[in-house]
Amino acid sequence: MSDPNTPAGDPMDPFVAWVRQATPYVHAHRGRTFVIAFGGEALASVGLPTLVHDIALLHGLGIRLVLVHGARPQIEERLARRGAAIRYVNDLRITDDEALACVKEAVGVVRVEIEALLSQGLANSPMAGVRIPVASGNFVTARPLGVIDGIDHRHTGAVRRIDRRSLKQRLDDGAVALMPPLGYSPTGEVFNLSTADLAASAAVALDADKLIFLTETPGLLDPEGQPLSSLLTQEVAGLIESRPDLPQEVGVCLKAAALACRGGVRRAHLIPRRIDGALLREIFTRDGIGTLVSRTPFExxxxxxxxxxxxxxxxxxxxxxxxxxxxxxxxxxxxxxxxxxxxxxxxxxxxxxxxxxxxxxxxxxxxxxxxxxxxxxxxxxxxxxxxxxxxxxxxxxxxxxxxxxxxxxxxxxxxxxxxxxxxxxxxxxxxxxxxxxxxxxxxxx
Ligand SMILES: CC(C)(COP(=O)(O)OP(=O)(O)OC[C@H]1O[C@@H](n2cnc3c(N)ncnc32)[C@H](O)[C@@H]1OP(=O)(O)O)[C@@H](O)C(=O)NCCC(=O)NCCS
Missing domain, CATH: 3.40.630.30 (Gcn5-related N-acetyltransferase (GNAT))
Structure with missing residues (x-):
């Protein structure tokens, strides 16, 4: 006769097996700091609610989260309405007065939208009973990018310093930190920043365990068409040089990932955002789904x-x-x-x-x-x-x-x-x- 105290069940039940295989990762990630960067495209997508639910789950599992968001489509849309466009020189944008006004507006709207999504708590939804405090503020000191090759980049800036103490304090308090691609200078000016550079700087300043880029493009493939699952920091520059076909976004994220790893971040990941659940797969399975950049070999x-x-x-x-x-x-x-x-x-x-x-x-x-x-x-x-x-x-x-x-x-x-x-x-x-x-x-x- 079977033991009445032993629950019946198929030991190979995929649900049970999946939860069990994820358990070591749940324990390993608790209390760790992850910086997650995504473009403004994510906010305009139908997959946004599920992405926010996944982020809420990570927070619920005790992961300290910093979200760094872009707002490019929102900025471009506003400029287009004014009959203008952002100008790029050598892949660097030039933010003039009109563009800066659009940046401020777009970033404000995006921030409110993200805060609203993280504040949901309806019963019968994955956010039921969840209460996530969101913190944002003047965490970033910026400087002007200045004049490069004779061209003044105006309000386009570079990160000068991250207020690590304030940011850590917010995370210690249990908040999710939200960082828009803006920085302020001691002269009181506002600068438009690159999301990838900002995410890398924040990850280094916080000594983050992971820097995660949710990319718009599909996953990176090797020359044989197989997913490129890992890369060493020192291989990044060679890969970018040898692959002119790489989408610009991937090159930018890879460079920022390598920079962050050199600055002490343990691991950086590029994950295709459009795959449903990509973030969870990358974080809770051994093989992940994206490309991992690290200083030491993954294997x-x-x-x-x-x-x-x-x-x-x-x-x-x-x-x-x-x-x-x-x-x-x-x-x-x-x-x-x-x-x-x-x-x-x-x-x-x-x-x-x-x-x-x-x-x-x-x-x-x-x-x-x-x-x-x-x-x-x-x-x-x-x-x-x-x-x-x-x-x-x-x-x-x-x-x-x-x-x-x-x-x-x-x-x-x-x-x-x-x-x-x-x-x-x-x-x-x-x-x-x-x-x-x-x-x-x-x-x-
Ligand atoms: C044998 C073993 C170590 C190979 O590992 P692996 O990482 O797949 O090895 P490689 O990639 O270098 O080689 C793969 C090739 O070995 C072949 N291979 C695997 N097992 C084999 C076997 N028992 N007999 C003959 N060839 C075998 C595969 O078919 C493949 O060749 P193919 O792609 O041309 O078909 C692995 O299959 C294994 O762990 N087997 C069970 C344990 C074992 O047999 N150990 C030896 C004990 S003495």
């Missing part, structure tokens, strides 16, 4: 530590159950952990391999090569193999061997030749499990 191959044991066990368990790998009890993993290497992706071990030394025979054993099924066929197995080979060579070994039951061809295609039991070090031969009947493969180094 890191490194020696395993005791803290990795649970992750390695989880990775190996299905392959042990399928008889592909020999089961390793936790105690054995604990004593042998310094033989292991893991490929870590966003804090999770997605692949591993181990090297066991037999110095007396100048041989090394490659063991436990495993790549999580979701991450196969992207040469991660090969990367681990190359790493182990280099290590074995550096330790003076002449040959690398492996015992395998179901993966012989993978090794053969990578230079391993069939061997005999008698080719193995004596120590290993003594432990050979004849019931398992593994095949021996050897690669000269």
């Amino acid at each position: 890191d191959l490194r020696p395993a530590q005791v803290e990795d044991i649970a992750g390695i066990q989880e990775l190996l368990r299905p392959m042990e159950e399928a008889g592909i790998l020999v089961p390793r009890p936790r105690e054995r993993l604990e004593t042998e952990i310094d033989r292991f290497f893991v490929l870590e992706r966003d804090g999770t071990a997605i692949a591993c391999a181990a090297l066991y030394p037999y110095p007396a025979d100048a041989m090394g054993e490659l063991a436990c090569v495993a790549v999580h099924p979701d991450y196969r066929r992207k040469h991660r197995g090969e990367k681990l193999l190359r790493h182990i080979e280099t290590l074995a060579r550096n330790q003076g070994f002449k040959r690398l061997f492996v015992l395998t039951t179901q993966t012989a061809h993978w090794f053969r295609e990578r230079g391993f030749e069939p061997g005999r039991l008698t080719d193995l070090p004596m120590e290993k031969r003594a432990l050979y499990n004849s019931r398992r009947n593994s095949q021996v493969y050897i690669k000269p180094l």
Whole structure:
């Protein structure tokens, strides 16, 4: 009979599985500071209410939020009504008196709209019972961009300083901070700022954990047409130079992302805003949906530590159950952990391999090569193999061997030749499990 205290339910229920997989991210993000930047286009879109609900959810989960918004379409619309337009020179806008008047007007309207949306609280809506204080103010000191190549950029400015203390205070009080693309100078003037630069400056000033750009354009693709999921800060300039096809918005956001990362921000993300729920996917799943910019690689191959044991066990368990790998009890993993290497992706071990030394025979054993099924066929197995080979060579070994039951061809295609039991070090031969009947493969180094 089934235990009446155990709720019935399908352990593979996708809803339950999704919530569980998101849990580590919920814990990890609580109390962190995210700066989220979006253009004025987001405010004119039908997806705005859902975006605001998602932002409210992040706030509800204890994430400290700074929203930096643009207002370009709203400004352009006002200028058009006056029969004028913003002038651009070398991608930099020139804000004359008329444009500045439109900027002030547009920013005021946008601010009121965002505040209204964040103040909703109707029953039967995702905002029911939510009360989000919104704070905005003169957080940004600006200076004029000045005269560049003989052209005066008038009221177009650059960030000079962010009032970090006031901003932090508002966040400590539980408010969402709202930053329009405006700054004030000690002379009392108002300057029109680039949303991307302002977002990067705010993220650096606040030592933010994430800077997120919600872009209007679809996600960034690599030359093979695959989503470009991560980029190192030092790769950004090269990518922009080699890809004249990149939308201007993407180039601007990438540059600001790299700047922010160099200034200490842990991670910057470019997420296509038009995909429903993109923000939640990026923040609460391991692989996200956009492009991550960071100073250190998102995926890191490194020696395993005791803290990795649970992750390695989880990775190996299905392959042990399928008889592909020999089961390793936790105690054995604990004593042998310094033989292991893991490929870590966003804090999770997605692949591993181990090297066991037999110095007396100048041989090394490659063991436990495993790549999580979701991450196969992207040469991660090969990367681990190359790493182990280099290590074995550096330790003076002449040959690398492996015992395998179901993966012989993978090794053969990578230079391993069939061997005999008698080719193995004596120590290993003594432990050979004849019931398992593994095949021996050897690669000269
Ligand atoms: C074998 C394994 C480590 C490869 O990892 P990976 O990151 O996908 O490796 P790569 O991207 O470098 O190689 C992928 C290629 O290996 C092939 N491959 C995968 N498993 C294979 C197997 N059992 N036999 C032969 N080829 C195999 C794939 O088909 C693919 O080739 P293709 O694209 O030409 O079809 C991974 O499939 C795995 O973890 N398997 C289960 C554990 C295992 O068998 N470990 C070895 C124990 S001795």
